[in-house]
Amino acid sequence: MSNDILNALVIISNYILVPGLAYGSQLALGALGITLVYAVLRFSNFAHGDSMAFGAMFTILGTTWLQSKGISLGPLPTALLALPLGIIAAILLCLIMDKLVYQHYRQQKSTPVMFVIASVGVMFITNGLVRFIIGPGDRAFSDGQRFIIKAREFKRMYGLSEGLSIKMTQGLTFVIAIIAMALLFWFLQRTKTGKSMRAYSDNEDLALLSGINPQRVVFITWVIVGTLIAIAGVLYGLDKSFKPFTYFQLLLPMFAAAIVGGIGNPVGAVLGGFIIAFSEIAVTYAYRKFLIYLLPEQYEPDGLMQLLSTDYKFAVSFMILVAVLIWRPTGLLRGKSI
Amino acid sequence: MGANLKTVLTFAIMAAMLAAVGVLQSWSLALAITNMCLVSAVMALGVNIQWGYAGLFNVGIMGFTALGGVAAVLVSVSPVAGAWQAGGVGILFSLVLALATIAAMVFVHNKLPKSRGRSWLLFLMIIVGLIIIRWQYAPSVLAIEKFQPAQTGFLGGLGLPIMFSWFVGGVFAAGAAWLIGKIALGLRSDYLAIATLGISEIIIAVIKNEDWLTRGVKNVSGLPRPVPYEVDLQSSPWFHDLVEKLGGSSLPSDALARQSALQQMVIESSSLFVKLCYTGLFVVVLCLLLWLAHRAQKAPWGRMMRGIRDNEDAANAMGKNVTKRHLQVFVLGSAVVGIAGAMMTTLDGQFTPGSYQPLRYTFLVWVMVIVGGSGNNLGSVLGAFIIWFFWVEAEPLGQWFIGFVTSGMAADNALRLHLIDSAAHMRLIFMGVILLSVLRFSPHGLLPEQIRR
16 A cells, blocks of 8 residues: 555656756746846846757757767766857857847847847747757757666665656756756846846946946846757757757747746745646646555546647646736736846 | 829839739649738738837737637637547646636635745646646646547537638737737837737647647648638639630630630639639728728827827826727737638648748738838738738749759859758848848838828
């Protein structure tokens, strides 16, 4: 009996907890970028998803080059070595687009919706560039060791009938995301530049009066956002696979994460990312096996016990978004400042 | 007068470009482009009603277009009797259950005082409702989808004339717009954008996966037409006579050669004739909608809308219910997009949920509206013509351009091959550049909004 409970717990960890932590970290990194752009530059960036594809693309190109030279990281994916290239590419993309596109509307003091339309134009160009350079097809670029814990070994070690497997990419995603977030929060809270960014986001006029250089704040923001974009894009691509179109579809869960947590609030973005990820996975998971372990034999379910088919995972983030918009439009953590 | 002259001139240039395609490529292609231009023009008009009149940013155009397509299927396809027998009652019953759940929730929401307990009760009702509905719904769906899955596997439609669906498509889109507008309007302007982005993704997901409704990704083809079929035309004497009368002079005089040349000509003209019929229908719809939109814009309602758009606070202070007006204009604009969606599916003669891509159906329409001139109905029509024309023609132009640039390279050069392969994606970059340039250097578009003082 106690083994049944353990088995049920292992199933939940294997199919909900571990994937949820990995996917949640990816969404959190993406939502952090969206929320920072929102807090400092004050618009919803529709080009975010495609910029992630852009950063990931350069990392893939770098990885392919490194692999052709025979360089690898042993058990870790080679893409980690190429990640700096992707980060630089994403930062450059952000800075160039800011110079060519967004700066003008900032000087004009345009309404937020003009920025959003401009970001749609940037999205077109970025998406076109990605498809032009690497093509619209699927790319798997993960190499090295595949698993940290294998299901079979886990079963043997603990004598359970259910196994827990953790993929290398899932572990890496979580660790890298935690490091990136820790660095970001340290930067925003402790350094002078981070404080000036928060001040600028809080009250632009007051920040300008106290001598904060707005151009520098914008520059730093794009550098951070570009870094987050590339990391999130690469981690998502490593974990699932790289396909330009899927990055556009990430926009909805990422926006939902940012808004649910409170747009403009970095802690909220992280919280929102995990909320969205866990709800998506928990609602679309089929609980049949889990219930078989827990329920007495005569009540065993015969259906899949799935609340919603996986095809509707977007609906989950959307429903959460709608609920938050109706009952708490400012988000769980009262957004709008960093 | 300057503005009117400009309108006439730009439309004349556009017509000349289409005629050039007719002469240089083929008239069939020119008419095909024109028809899609007309459909896009209706879409752009709908978006212009939302954006140009009221400043609402809708990123869910794809979803509303697809709802129009659903309407075309549900109205025109004849009902599948076997599928109805297999699971029709179950589906209807689960629909009733869903409505009952919603009614019960509304009742609880209105009767009980606002409290934490009520929220939990409502939440519980959703879960219980879902489980009960599923118990009815899942077996019916299975039964329907099992019925002749290769040919049907869905309930079919009502078997009415497909033109009726243009109206129904508008109603469907209006319903979805009302729902989403209720939620997202009145909040920050970009929340509407995100909410519409979400609803359009969900509409597409539902259409792709609910096979019992529209066959999902198995597509519905062979939708009935509002215009004659080519085969019927080719076998009807009056069409032969018409073709002979119009093109008889260019036929050879030898009787036998004349007969076969005429036959060839009849086949070619039958397809042109069908396309022309569509063109005629679409022009009528577009003109009607344009007239209505124009009347609305000139009426006090239009002035109020402009007032709200230009200064929400002032309009609010003058006693205008901004959120309500926004909802109204959002529903109207979406309905027009739904009409366009039904028209497009009618034109295609098939419904293919897999082909709905946000870049093509949402963002390209935005490029049309911005380029044409937001706030100017004729402008958005012009924008639709120009952008669709270049979207189609960008492929041959892009191929030609890449071929020209790479002509110095060896035929098997890897870079050259890659560039030629990817030339099709150039048009995305091209569209982005057009959008950003117009937005930056000529934000009022080609035909700016005309405001009578």
